[in-house]
Amino acid sequence: xxxxxxxxxxxxxxxxxxxxxxxxxxxxxxxxxxxxxxxxxxxxxxxxxxxxxxxxxxxxxxxxxxxxxxxxxxxxxxxxxxxxxxxxxxxxxxxxxxxxxxxxxxxxxxxxxxxxxxxxxxxxxxxxxxxxxxxxxxxxxxxxxxxxxxxxxxxxxxxxxxxxxxxxxxxxxxxxxxxxxxxxxxxxxxxxxxxxxxxxxxxxxxxxxxxxxxxxxxxxxxxxxxxxxxxxxxxxxxxxxxxxxxxxxxxxxxxxxxxxxxxxxxxxxxxxxxxxxxxxxxxxxxxxxxxxxxxxxxxxxxxxxxxxxxxxxxxxxxxxxxxxxxxxxxxxxxxxxxxxxxxxxxxxxxxxxxxxxxxx
Numbered sequence: 001x002x003x004x005x006x007x008x009x010x011x012x013x014x015x016x017x018x019x020x021x022x023x024x025x026x027x028x029x030x031x032x033x034x035x036x037x038x039x040x041x042x043x044x045x046x047x048x049x050x051x052x053x054x055x056x057x058x059x060x061x062x063x064x065x066x067x068x069x070x071x072x073x074x075x076x077x078x079x080x081x082x083x084x085x086x087x088x089x090x091x092x093x094x095x096x097x098x099x100x101x102x103x104x105x106x107x108x109x110x111x112x113x114x115x116x117x118x119x120x121x122x123x124x125x126x127x128x129x130x131x132x133x134x135x136x137x138x139x140x141x142x143x144x145x146x147x148x149x150x151x152x153x154x155x156x157x158x159x160x161x162x163x164x165x166x167x168x169x170x171x172x173x174x175x176x177x178x179x180x181x182x183x184x185x186x187x188x189x190x191x192x193x194x195x196x197x198x199x200x201x202x203x204x205x206x207x208x209x210x211x212x213x214x215x216x217x218x219x220x221x222x223x224x225x226x227x228x229x230x231x232x233x234x235x236x237x238x239x240x241x242x243x244x245x246x247x248x249x250x251x252x253x254x255x256x257x258x259x260x261x262x263x264x265x266x267x268x269x270x271x272x273x274x275x276x277x278x279x280x281x282x283x284x285x286x287x288x289x290x291x292x293x294x295x296x297x298x299x300x301x302x303x304x305x306x307x308x309x310x311x312x313x314x315x316x317x318x319x320x321x322x323x324x325x326x327x328x329x330x331x332x333x334x335x336x337x338x339x340x341x342x343x344x345x346x347x348x349x350x351x352x353x354x355x356x357x358x359x360x
Contacts, residue, residue, distance in 0.1 A: 065122045065190060068135060072127055082106040082117070087125035091195040098123060098193070101207060105214040109239050112299050117218050122190045125198075135192050145197040148213040150189035150220070189217050204244045212240030222306060226313045226320050228329060229271045234286030235306055238294050241287070248355055255284035256356040263357075264349035288355075289348050296347075297337045308332030 065086050069075055072088035080099035083106070087095040102121050110117045126132050129140040136147045191213045201209060215236040223232060241251055249256050258265075258281060268289060273282035293302045312328035313320065320328075330341040339347070 065124060068124055068190075069126055069131070072131060080120075082120060083123060084120045085123045085125065087123075087195075088127035090127035091125045092127075092199065093125045093193065093195045095125070098125070098210075101210045102191075102214060105207070105211040105239075106218070108211055108242050109215040109218040112215070112235075112239055113218055113222070113303060114300070115218070119189075121214055121217060123193060124190055125193045125195055127195065129194075129196075132192065132194050140194075142197060144194055145201055146194070146209050146213050147192045148189075148216045149192060150217075189220070191217070204246050208240040208244050208246065211242060212236045215239035219306070222310050224310050224313050226316075226325065227310060228268075228325065229274045230269050230282070230286035230289055231306060231309060231329075232286075233274065233283050234288075234290030235302065237283065237287035238290050238302065241291075252284040252288065252356060254280045255288070255352070259352050259356040260358070264352040268345060268348070285352075288352055289344075292344075292348055292351050293337060301336050305332050305336035308335055 065084065066075065066077065069086055069088055072090065074089040076085075076087045076089055076095045078085040078087075078095040078099040080103040083099045083102035085095045085099045085102070087093050087098070102123060106117050106121060124135060126135060132138075133140055136149065138144070138147065191210070198206065198209070213236075216232075219232075219235065244251075265285060269282035269285045273279065274286075290302060293305060309329055309332045312332060313325070316324065326341070333339055333341055333344055337344070
């Protein structure tokens with residue numbers, strides 16, 4: 001089944017502990033927070049993927065996460081089974097709910113990668129747009145709901161490659177769609193939430209945003225510079241839309257309008273398509289491409305394809321020319337799925353036409 005059709009992992013019901021406290025008290029308590037995210041079991045598959053030997057990016061220091069919001073005044077710190085949420089008391093965000101959603105997102109992303117994610121996901125929620133800008137390095141945008149930072153391979157941290165930092169925005173329909181990627185500077189892995197944009201999301205959209213962002217963190221060690229943006233973002237959306245219940249036509253609303261007007265696109269989206277005003281279409285195209293592999297060949301094939309592309313890119317010591325990268329993608333696709341790149345694009349175009357080509 002596709003990412004949108006699979007059942008979401010059940011929520012973790014372990015108790016959360018929270019307190020509203022000053023920056024000094026929060027920093028003192030931070031050292032007592034959990035350093036792991038569970039001990040295996042159904043939510044934590046034990047079978048490793050081919051990239052588990054890679055060193056993941058450093059996790060966010062718990063004390064540093066609290067200090068990062070030091071100018072926000074009183075803070076709420078919520079410790080979940082797999083998360084630490086540090087939120088300004090003035091943000092208006094229910095930090096308990098946010099922690100529960102992140103706790104539920106981690107096993108969904110871990111299951112795709114057939115690995116155990118063993119560090120807490122740190123989420124920061126500032127109250128002011130100025131502080132959000134300081135934390136993310138981005139201009140405030142009323143549509144941006146969350147940004148994942150430090151989500152790049154430890155071997156190339158801070159390179160600015162797609163996946164190094166991910167922006168997720170709200171679509172007009174109230175669900176999540178991804179925006180432009182951004183590089184990060186300093187700090188460990190964290191997700192930064194814009195509380196105003198986040199609160200405008202539907203309940204389902206909030207889950208999509210957080211699963212998408214958590215997947216970027218979990219897949220960081222698999223994602224070297226030069227990975228195709230459609231593969232990085234499409235895979236994150238496969239996880240993001242898992243169990244969302246959002247209809248495909250709504251999740252790919254802008255792409256559906258384009259397909260109905262002029263037919264499927266001639267080729268997979270280029271990296272440059274993931275920035276600018278029409279980026280939503282590129283993200284939807286990438287999701288459909290990765291969703292096709294997931295649905296027809298299974299999660300193991302999508303993971304193998306992603307890993308083989310990453311491995312091929314890592315063998316190159318110089319910046320990749322487009323034809324070199326196409327060759328790596330083509331070889332990895334054939335090995336993981338049995339499809340040629342030409343056949344895959346044709347199947348993707350047919351899938352778009354079948355699911356989006358007629359008005360609902």
